[in-house]
Amino acid sequence: MKDLPLTVRRSIELLGLVLLGSLLVIGNDIIMPIIMAFFISIVLLPVFRFLKKHKFPEVLAIVLPILLLAIILAGIVWFFSSQVSLLVADFPQIKNNINSHLMALSDWVSSISHYSTKEQVDFINKNTNELVGFAGKRASGAAVTLSSLFVFVGLLPIYIYLMLFYKDIILRFIFMWFQPDHHDKVKEAIYESEVIIKSYLVGLLIQVTYMTVLLGGTLLIIGIKHALLIGVIFAFLNLIPYVGALLGNIIGVLITITSSTELWPVVTVLAVIAGVQFLDNNILMPRIVGSKVKINALFAILGVIIGGNVAGVSGMFLSMPIIAVLKVIFDRTDMFKQWGVLLGDARPQRSPMQFAAFRKKKGVVNKPGVEH
Template identity: 70%
Template sequence: MNTIPLTVKRSIELLGLIALAAVLVIGRDIIMPILMAFFISIMLLPIYRFLKRKKVPESFSIILPILLVAIFVGLIVWFFSNQIGVLVKDFPQIKANVTQHINSLSDWISRITRYDSAEQKAFIQDKSDDLMNMGTSMAGGAAVTLSGIFVFIGLLPIYIYLMLFYKDILLRFIFMWFKPDHHPKVKEAIYETESIIKSYLIGLLIQITYMTILLGGILMLIGIEHALLIGVIFAILNLIPYVGALIGNVIGVLLTLASSQELWPVITVLGVIAGVQFLDNNILMPRIVGSKVKINALFSILGVFIGGSIAGISGMFLALPIVAVLKIIFDRTEIFKQWGVLLGDERPAKSPMTFPTFRKRKNVATKTGIEKG
């Protein structure tokens, strides 16, 4: 029997990746709620199984965990609504603080450049008019975006319920794609996928809790205004790998500048955020999530930006668990093994340029142990 040339196989793989990306871009409004529901349903499985063991009817065993998620989301929405109310109440003071900071910045620019205050004000006015025009043109699309968010949120509980209710049908569908000889590997991949997703998502919930307590509590003790709001915003944005922490720092600085006429609180906020983030990245999070999501930093960042370009914030949030699931599949599929190696973070102990054995599809020594190459 004629075998397919290697170049043809690689071309088919690349075309498949392009087709997959096209499907995600075109159908993101349908696919993203399904993916989000899938990951949440995996996280709710332990509660569902516990209730089933206690002889709770299946429908209630599914509805109760979904209600817990709804209560959790409702508490977050209530908190932000309350904090926004506080910001609105403090708006006159915030406006005075921002005006003072702008005047100080204007004086500093006048001292180091040839632009005087009048020219700076004219420049700011022009840019403000541009922003207003842009905002007017985007106002029409805002309602569509808002309605899309409500549809997204409304579909989630329905999808979660149906996925938990029909999980056995979905599992049988997966097994029927493969020959019986491959079913042990499929079963192993399913268990590992469930373990990684639960470990990752539950770890993120724990991370939100302790980062809010640590960051918000320390800033509150120091006397920073809106300390708890800064802590919650940074903790939630930190769920988006790499990019979220940067945005959280910027928002923390802006909130601090708006609530104070001095610069020392800004330096304090940045210092506390850096300290808490160092503690989180190097001590707490590795012990909570462990090293199960073994994705190298390069493809973690690429995954975040690609997910963001395809599906916005939800795509950035789901990027790492999706890439981790893909790596599990690639590692257990002979034809896609090289993609699993590419996504992983275990480097060969020696260069494949000088040691031919490190170029082959077999177990090879790595700098951290044994890697399935």
């Protein structure tokens, strides 16, 4: 490959990216559960090794961590559903609050425009059919997504079990893919990828816990209704880099507006979310994750958007660890090192345009009587 011209190598790289992207788009229903299972199996590896070290049978050493994970997820689902049930129980009051907000909004629109309340109602009724049709299409799409989710969750424990059971075969395949003189770099990349994935996913689990406690607990003490539900929704949406925090703020405000007719709870929720987010981004999360691999914000956002378009929520969630692992691999290969630089956040001390290799050479002055 190194003997090929540079333009040919770059063309092969770009073609490989296109083929990889096409493969992810076409087979995302198959590939995403495998990637998710791979990451989770790496997180469960320390528990598996601990049980094996204490003479547990291999099958039991694999099944017990999976059961522990299932119990934790079941507890999260139970907590979330209990908070949603409290919100559902308040629907009559929520309906009255929404009517109050709509009346206030209607009066404000009438005061700044020539549209009367009757004209506003007629406009809403005229667009109701379109809204219902759109909601029906989204509901049918949600039903398909829900069925895919059940398949996803059903296959996940099977994949995790098989990956832990056959991990030595997978490792042997990876080493056989490379020349023996590259095995030291391969081993280093595997170890670093394992550390990055474990620290990232375990850190996210810890982040969800303390974000729910900090945000939900603070709002609960202040007296905001459905404080714990706002806390848990924001904590999970915050797992999606950059985009999730914005969605969490919007949903928190909507829940607060529907639960109260006053303005101060909305301002309080936004202020508390801002404070908790500042604490999370600048103090807590950097200490918990402590990853040596830094991804620049541009490709973090692009990864989230592309992952969401390719595989929905799971793609958005997995985008960051996938990019981090790719950067580890790129940094250790001469052929793809430039891609590792592109994904990273290590800015050069000065513009590459000022490097000697990029500066335009001065023209050669011809001496009289000398031909060049």
